[in-house]
Amino acid sequence: MTERQPFGRPAAEEAPPPPLSPDAVVDLASARRESGVDDVLATLGEELVGLVPVKTRIAEIAALLLVDRARERFGVTAPRPTLHMSFTGNPGTGKTTVALRMAELLHRLGYLRSGHLVSVTRDDLVGQYVGHTAPKTKDVIKRAMGGVLFIDEAYYLYKAENERDYGGEAIEILLQVMENHRDDLVVILAGYADRMDTFFAANPGMQSRIAHHITFPDYSAAELELIGVLMARALGYRFSPEAHQVLRRYLNRRVGQPWFANARSVRNAVERARLRQARRLLEGPDPRVGLAALTTIEAPDLLASRVFEDTAESESIAG
Amino acid sequence: MRLTQGTFSYLPDLTDEEITAQIRYALDNNWPLSVEFTDDPHPRNTYWEMWGLPMFDLRDAAGVLMEVNACRTANPNAYVRLNAYDARLGRQTTALSFLVQRPAAEPGFRLDRAEGADRRIAYTTHAYATERPAGDRYTRG
Numbered sequence: 268m269t270e271r272q273p274f275g276r277p278a279a280e281e282a283p284p285p286p287l288s289p290d291a292v293v294d295l296a297s298a299r300r301e302s303g304v305d306d307v308l309a310t311l312g313e314e315l316v317g318l319v320p321v322k323t324r325i326a327e328i329a330a331l332l333l334v335d336r337a338r339e340r341f342g343v344t345a346p347r348p349t350l351h352m353s354f355t356g357n358p359g360t361g362k363t364t365v366a367l368r369m370a371e372l373l374h375r376l377g378y379l380r381s382g383h384l385v386s387v388t389r390d391d392l393v394g395q396y397v398g399h400t401a402p403k404t405k406d407v408i409k410r411a412m413g414g415v416l417f418i419d420e421a422y423y424l425y426k427a428e429n430e431r432d433y434g435g436e437a438i439e440i441l442l443q444v445m446e447n448h449r450d451d452l453v454v455i456l457a458g459y460a461d462r463m464d465t466f467f468a469a470n471p472g473m474q475s476r477i478a479h480h481i482t483f484p485d486y487s488a489a490e491l492e493l494i495g496v497l498m499a500r501a502l503g504y505r506f507s508p509e510a511h512q513v514l515r516r517y518l519n520r521r522v523g524q525p526w527f528a529n530a531r532s533v534r535n536a537v538e539r540a541r542l543r544q545a546r547r548l549l550e551g552p553d554p555r556v557g558l559a560a561l562t563t564i565e566a567p568d569l570l571a572s573r574v575f576e577d578t579a580e581s582e583s584i585a586g
Numbered sequence: 587m588r589l590t591q592g593t594f595s596y597l598p599d600l601t602d603e604e605i606t607a608q609i610r611y612a613l614d615n616n617w618p619l620s621v622e623f624t625d626d627p628h629p630r631n632t633y634w635e636m637w638g639l640p641m642f643d644l645r646d647a648a649g650v651l652m653e654v655n656a657c658r659t660a661n662p663n664a665y666v667r668l669n670a671y672d673a674r675l676g677r678q679t680t681a682l683s684f685l686v687q688r689p690a691a692e693p694g695f696r697l698d699r700a701e702g703a704d705r706r707i708a709y710t711t712h713a714y715a716t717e718r719p720a721g722d723r724y725t726r727g
């Protein structure tokens with residue numbers, strides 16, 4: 268039998284390139300241009316309205332990447348930063364949307380190998396009988412390797428009232444993976460603020476393993492208006508000037524009403540305006556329509572909303 | 587005797603980094619991987635034990651390597667191989683298959699000649715390891 272290296276062990280340490288001398292200077296600006304970080308941040312700024320804390324944190328992570336690369340050239344290395352995140356905020360503040368973008372973003376920043384996102388809820392992680400949970404959770408984790416594991420409504424994993432619930436097992440495995448496979452995947456938990464706080468209080472290990480706790484603030488009325496316009500544009504619609512005014516009034520009113528869900532309420536408003544616009548065109552006096560008519564949402568489409576119901580305003584404007 | 591089966595078998599044993607690189611190559615080609623192990627590595631034994639189902643839903647090499655390591659831990663004295671399956675119409679076959687673990691000591695094979703009528707000779711390859719019952723092979727020495 269010949270002498271040989273067994274499987275799984277490197278034959279010899281590969282020599283790293285010689286580090287720069289301590290008095291050398293690295294140009295961060297050119298490194299920044301080469302990495303394409305600015306493109307990533309610019310598209311993010313354009314496509315997401317508001318969300319300042321989120322954008323700040325992403326800019327920080329991107330900056331750390333560049334600085335780490337520069338440090339590496341001097342021979343100073345540090346392990347990859349922990350990137351596990353938790354997104355908390357009220358309904359409709361964009362937690363899921365940002366998580367979807369985060370995978371692609373971290374991939375482009377060079378922190379993730381493949382940049383795909385595996386979105387799961389309690390059902391996908393927790394089994395139905397003893398011994399079912401661990402393989403199920405591990406399967407999900409293996410699928411998410413190289414990308415982002417996004418756990419929506421993460422507080423459902425832990426049920427305080429039932430101590431025989433299998434959710435605890437899933438959390439245990441997650442914790443282990445978040446620690447040991449930090450280079451392989453990023454775990455993002457999302458949920459409503461108050462319930463996430465209870466969840467973290469019950470699982471302090473989870474709380475401490477997540478480096479980035481990002482709170483999604485509620486949108487201001489002006490931001491909601493911009494979101495409404497962007498959503499309509501994505502659907503191939505635009506607001507007429509009067510409709511734009513009405514949209515602003517609509518949002519000012521809607522914010523104060525019960526069950527307001529930020530961007531989700533805006534989306535619903537736009538969807539309903541679409542329906543009313545379609546009906547208005549079909550039942551209108553002139554059956555011939557042009558492109559402008561088909562793509563414009565007029566003031567009455569919004570004024571018919573229930574939000575305006577309790578005042579005489581709708582009649583006074585429509586009439 | 588060093589067993590030579592599958593791709594890369596005449597090279598030194600692959601390191602985990604090299605295995606990861608091969609897995610990545612297979613995944614980049616859309617070849618799902620599967621892990622198999624055996625203690626009967628006769629060249630005609632095509633049916634190795636499956637370690638779980640083929641991993642059709644994995645996108646990253648780290649997940650596959652996790653399964654390889656799980657199989658290595660459970661079967662430290664067996665041969666373990668990775669198969670990559672190319673499902674494209676017209677190919678539909680194993681595209682890549684290589685060993686990722688071998689037992690510490692490999693006793694090897696011997697050639698048996700059986701003389702028949704009319705000076706005919708039948709040849710058989712006999713693995714010394716199979717002289718012991720399954721599960722007990724490669725455990726000593």
